[in-house]
Amino acid sequence: xxxxxxxxxxxxxxxxxxxxxxxxxxxxxxxxxxxxxxxxxxxxxxxxxxxxxxxxxxxxxxxxxxxxxxxxxxxxxxxxxxxxxxxxxxxxxxxxxxxxxxxxxxxxxxxxxxxxxxxxxxx
Numbered sequence: 001x002x003x004x005x006x007x008x009x010x011x012x013x014x015x016x017x018x019x020x021x022x023x024x025x026x027x028x029x030x031x032x033x034x035x036x037x038x039x040x041x042x043x044x045x046x047x048x049x050x051x052x053x054x055x056x057x058x059x060x061x062x063x064x065x066x067x068x069x070x071x072x073x074x075x076x077x078x079x080x081x082x083x084x085x086x087x088x089x090x091x092x093x094x095x096x097x098x099x100x101x102x103x104x105x106x107x108x109x110x111x112x113x114x115x116x117x118x119x120x121x122x123x
Contacts, residue, residue, distance in 0.1 A: 002026045002112040004096050009117030012086055016121070020081040022096030022114060030074035033103045035110055036081045038092035038119075047105040048094070049081060059103060064090075086121045093118050 003025040012018055022034065035050035049060045049070040058070050069082040079096060094117050097110035104110070 002029055002032070002098055004098060004112055004114035006094065006096050006114045006117040009094060009119045011120045011122065014086060014088055014121055014123050016086050017082070017084045018086065018119060020083065020094055020096075020117060020119075022079040022081075024077040024079075024098065027077070028100075029077045029098060032098040032100050032112075034070075034072065034079040035097045035099075035103070035105075035107075036070060036079075036094060037097060037107050038090075038094045039116075040092040043092075045095070045107050047107070050103040050105065051079060052103055057103060059105065061105075083119070086119075088121045088123045091119060091121050 005023050008020040031053045036048040037045050039045040047061050051058045051070045055072050067085045072079040096114045098112040099110045
């Protein structure tokens with residue numbers, strides 16, 4: 001069992017930056033693929049970014065490519081999402097998720113989920 005806790009969300013003006021953190025409870029987390037997803041009101045949960053267990057492979061949604069950076073520190077059992085040049089359309093609840101399999105953009109393939117952290121970008 002892996003428990004995930006997100007932090008770092010908040011209110012920021014357009015063009016600003018935030019760094020989200022996802023802290024895990026289990027040592028096995030260092031062997032898991034981790035993804036960030038987001039869900040805006042009235043919309044489905046969507047893929048944002050993912051990172052392989054080693055950090056060697058990353059993937060991004062087109063909407064955030066060039067603005068967001070995913071990284072991890074396995075010694076701290078933490079994955080980060082650095083969000084730059086934020087836009088109002090980035091407003092959503094952001095979730096981290098983990099799974100022992102290969103990276104995927106589908107939320108249905110992730111076993112463990114955090115509770116989410118709210119990100120609000122004002123125009």
